[in-house]
Amino acid sequence: MKEFLTDQLKTQEYFLNMGPQHPATHGVLRLLLKLDGEIVRNVDMDLGYIHRSIEKMCERASYKQIIHLTDRLDYLSAHMNNEAVCLLAEKALNIEVNDRIKIVRTIMDELTRISSHVLWWGVTGMDIGAITTFMYGFRERELINDIFEETCGTRLTMNYNVIGGLRYDIHENFVKRTKDVLKHLKKKLPEYDKLLTNNIIFQKRLMNVGVISGEDAIAYGLNGPTARGSGVSCDIRKTHPYSAYDMVDFEEAIFTEGDSFARYKVRIKEMWESISIIEQLIDKIPNDEYKVKTKAVIKLPVGDYLQRVEASRGDFGVYVKSNGQKFPERLKFRSPGFANLTALNKMAYGLKIADLVAILSTIDVVVPDIDR
Amino acid sequence: MSYFSDIINGTKTLLTGMRVTGGYFFVNFFTKRDVITQQYPNNIETLEMFDRFKGEVIMLHNENNEHRCDACTLCEKACPNGSIEILGDKAKDPETGKNKRFLVKHIYHLQMCTMCGLCIEACPVNAIDWGQDFHHVEYDRSLLTKVLNKPGSKIMSGIKG
Numbered sequence: 001m002k003e004f005l006t007d008q009l010k011t012q013e014y015f016l017n018m019g020p021q022h023p024a025t026h027g028v029l030r031l032l033l034k035l036d037g038e039i040v041r042n043v044d045m046d047l048g049y050i051h052r053s054i055e056k057m058c059e060r061a062s063y064k065q066i067i068h069l070t071d072r073l074d075y076l077s078a079h080m081n082n083e084a085v086c087l088l089a090e091k092a093l094n095i096e097v098n099d100r101i102k103i104v105r106t107i108m109d110e111l112t113r114i115s116s117h118v119l120w121w122g123v124t125g126m127d128i129g130a131i132t133t134f135m136y137g138f139r140e141r142e143l144i145n146d147i148f149e150e151t152c153g154t155r156l157t158m159n160y161n162v163i164g165g166l167r168y169d170i171h172e173n174f175v176k177r178t179k180d181v182l183k184h185l186k187k188k189l190p191e192y193d194k195l196l197t198n199n200i201i202f203q204k205r206l207m208n209v210g211v212i213s214g215e216d217a218i219a220y221g222l223n224g225p226t227a228r229g230s231g232v233s234c235d236i237r238k239t240h241p242y243s244a245y246d247m248v249d250f251e252e253a254i255f256t257e258g259d260s261f262a263r264y265k266v267r268i269k270e271m272w273e274s275i276s277i278i279e280q281l282i283d284k285i286p287n288d289e290y291k292v293k294t295k296a297v298i299k300l301p302v303g304d305y306l307q308r309v310e311a312s313r314g315d316f317g318v319y320v321k322s323n324g325q326k327f328p329e330r331l332k333f334r335s336p337g338f339a340n341l342t343a344l345n346k347m348a349y350g351l352k353i354a355d356l357v358a359i360l361s362t363i364d365v366v367v368p369d370i371d372r
Numbered sequence: 373m374s375y376f377s378d379i380i381n382g383t384k385t386l387l388t389g390m391r392v393t394g395g396y397f398f399v400n401f402f403t404k405r406d407v408i409t410q411q412y413p414n415n416i417e418t419l420e421m422f423d424r425f426k427g428e429v430i431m432l433h434n435e436n437n438e439h440r441c442d443a444c445t446l447c448e449k450a451c452p453n454g455s456i457e458i459l460g461d462k463a464k465d466p467e468t469g470k471n472k473r474f475l476v477k478h479i480y481h482l483q484m485c486t487m488c489g490l491c492i493e494a495c496p497v498n499a500i501d502w503g504q505d506f507h508h509v510e511y512d513r514s515l516l517t518k519v520l521n522k523p524g525s526k527i528m529s530g531i532k533g
Contacts, residue, residue, distance in 0.1 A: 065452035068488035132393050142408055146422075153426040153502065159488050167489065168424065195389040200382040 011037045018356075020049050026123065026360070027367030031344075038352050043345045051371045058331040063089050063163060063298045066331070070318075071157035073335060074369035076116040077311035079108045082161040084318045087242055088307035089163040092300040092322070099244070100288035101165045103281050106244040107178065108148075108160065109309075110274040114185065115144040116312035117267045117274075120364050124264065125196050127361040128205050133196055140188055143181045147174065163298055165291030178282055182275055189271060197268065206261035210347035210359035213258055220343040224314020224336045225270060226363050229263035231256035236310040248280045260362040267364075299326050313337055313364055337369040421504045426487040429456075429480055430503035431520035438528040439521055441499035443475040447491035455485040474527060478520040483513050 018031040028049035034042035054073065058066045063085070070081035083105055090097060122137020145155040151171045152160040160167050196202050212222070217230040227234050235252045237245045253269035255262035300322040308317045314336030321330040340363050347363075348356045400406055410419070421427065433439050443460030457479040465472040478500075492500055500520065510516055 061452055064450075064490060065488070068452065068486055068490070139406075139408055149425060150422045151424070153422075153424040153489070154487060157487070167493070171424070191392050195392045199385045199389055200378065201386065204378075 013041060018353075020046075026365050029365060029367045029370070031356075033353070033356070035353070040348045040351055040353060040356055043348050043356070045341060045344065047371055049371065050368060052368075054372045055331055055333060058328060060327055062326050063300065063328070066328075067161065067163075068157070068159045070333070071159055072368060073333060073372060074311055074313060074316070074337065074366050075156055076119060076366055077112055077313065077316070078156065078158050079105075079112040079160060080309050080311040081316060082159060083109065083243070084307050084309045084311075084316055086161045086163050087309065088305050088318050088320060089298060089300060091307060092303070092305050092320075093163075093294075093298070095164050095292055095294065097165060097292055098286075098288045100286050100290060101292075102244040103247075103285050104166060104170055104290070105161065106248070107278050107281055107285075108158075109243070110277050111144050111147060111178070111181075112158075113312045114271050114274045115141050117271050118144075120267060120361075121192060121196070124361040124364075125202075127357050128202055130196060130199075130202065133192075136188070136192070136195070140181075140185060143184060147177050147181065150174070150177065162291065164294040165289070167291075169290040170285070175282060175285070178278065182278060182282075185271070185275060189268075189275075192268070197264070203261060205354075205358055206264055206362065207259055209260045209351060209355045210362065211257075211259045212343055212347050214256075216343070216346060217258070220346065221339040222314075222343055223339055224310070224312075225253070225266040226263055226314065226340045226343075228252070228254050228266045229260075229362075230258035234315065236308050236315055240308060242307075242309060244281060245277075247284075248277050250277050260358050263362040297326050299324060300328070308334075311336055313366065313369065314340065333372060335369045335372065337365050337367075341365055341370055416507075421506065423504075424502070425504050425506075426489065426502050427506045428482055428503045428508065429485065429491060429500050429520070431478060431500050431522075432498070433522055433525060434528065437522055437525045439475075439499055439525050440497045440528050441475045441478060441521065442497065442527060443473050443478075444496065446494045446496065447500060450490040450494035452488060452490065453484050453486060455481045456491055457481075475521055480518045480520050482508060482516040482518060 013034060013036050016033045016035055018033055020028040020030040030046040030049065032044035032046055033040055034044075052072070054069050058069060061069065067082050067085050070085055071078040073081055118137045118140045122134040125133025125137070148158055149155045151168065151174050152158040212220075212230055214231045217227045217232050222230070222232070223234050231254055233252060233254060238252050250273045253266045253273060255265050300320065302322055302324045305320045305322065306317060308315055310316070315334070316336055317334035319332040319334065320328045323329040344359065344363065347359050396406060431439050431441060443458055445458050445460070448456045448458050458475065459477040459479065460473050461476050462471045462473055464470070492502065508516065
């Protein structure tokens with residue numbers, strides 16, 4: 001019977017466009033799929049739909065102006081991107097920032113990470129077919145966005161870090177609001193497990209889907225939670241501590257299975273770690289200046305500089321080649337999303353289209369980060 | 373056999389999840405305790421933004437229709453995307469007899485503004501600040517180009533030109 005079927009029902013390989021406006025691609029990402037029936041044979045990524053040439057724009061922007069452009073890369077980890085540029089300039093100019101700045105920056109980083117992961121959790125649930133998670137994810141994110149709005153003035157593109165400190169001092173309600181959010185999250189995250197993580201239907205959709213081994217993960221240059229799901233230790237917060245990460249005690253979330261569910265568990269665990277990091281720091285904010293005085297026009301000394309931070313999707317790097325002028329001679333952003341997307345073909349080979357959607361959402365692509 | 377146990381386990385975990393959603397449904401249906409949704413266009417009158425909210429750039433005027441801007445163009449230079457244009461002119465100051473710059477029009481292109489705040493930081497006399505208004509919807513893009521200094525306004529005394 002089986003032979004009869006394969007003889008009679010011969011399939012032909014064909015091409016299918018996924019995107020650029022497919023709702024599951026999280027933005028304008030076009031995937032050209034080569035399919036055999038429903039089985040994925042090849043994935044071609046067509047990028048550039050929202051390329052804004054931000055790196056080139058940075059070459060005619062002063063160092064203060066570059067910061068607000070980095071908000072627009074990975075908009076869900078805007079604060080970390082800002083911090084990368086600030087840390088780079090501070091390293092080049094030998095500016096020492098005080099503990100207050102470091103601690104506030106770290107708390108903001110972790111709040112951004114939670115807000116990004118909460119959104120990711122909602123969107124992943126929705127991609128798999130559970131629409132409720134999307135609403136629940138946004139409910140928690142709204143509270144974190146309120147903290148950002150109160151202290152930074154905006155909800156998404158914060159632009160809160162400046163070279164030598166912070167743009168404003170923290171708002172007087174900041175500590176109280178943050179503690180409230182942590183209390184709320186600690187109540188709600190177990191609900192996430194009940195609703196989605198422990199659900200067998202959801203687990204079966206993710207387990208053994210999109211498996212990538214640790215060696216392959218390193219070979220493809222994967223980073224962030226995507227690589228940590230394959231057992232690769234690559235947390236910049238641990239390997240190259242910056243800001244206040246050397247003052248806190250936290251565990252790097254690593255799972256070794258390498259499938260989509262491992263990547264899912266890494267992000268859930270990272271939320272718990274972020275909560276613990278904020279709890280360790282929130283009562284320790286010292287009274288001090290929130291900004292170190294810098295020159296009106298910032299010129300980096302001649303040389304090459306590199307700064308890496310752990311954004312919510314992985315290793316975000318800024319490379320600046322300075323010729324001593326007020327504009328950088330060349331600037332390069334190393335974005336986590338781009339490296340993670342390259343492994344998509346390897347992960348999705350031989351799986352179904354529905355699995356491709358699951359892989360895409362557990363890689364957690366943000367297209368402005370990939371296209372720049 | 374695992375086929376049936378999968379079905380049973382799947383239903384069981386599904387019901388565990390539905391207890392969470394069902395709980396919210398019934399509690400919020402009667403008490404509206406956890407509802408954080410805002411009925412946006414209906415609450416326009418009562419909606420209050422945070423005091424640091426970046427809605428738009430405004431120029432501060434006092435009750436005598438006087439502003440603090442001396443047309444030094446530092447904000448224009450600080451702006452990364454050319455949202456600010458300053459038209460200034462020079463006139464003789466009646467007190468000192470020297471030529472002094474004064475502001476004719478502070479043109480602000482809201483459609484290009486990215487709310488980065490560099491202009492407000494650059495201003496040495498705190499003439500501009502954030503406004504809380506966010507109802508920026510217009511039918512024509514040109515309507516978003518605004519003149520920040522009010523008609524007939526002049527510079528406050530005591531600001532160096």
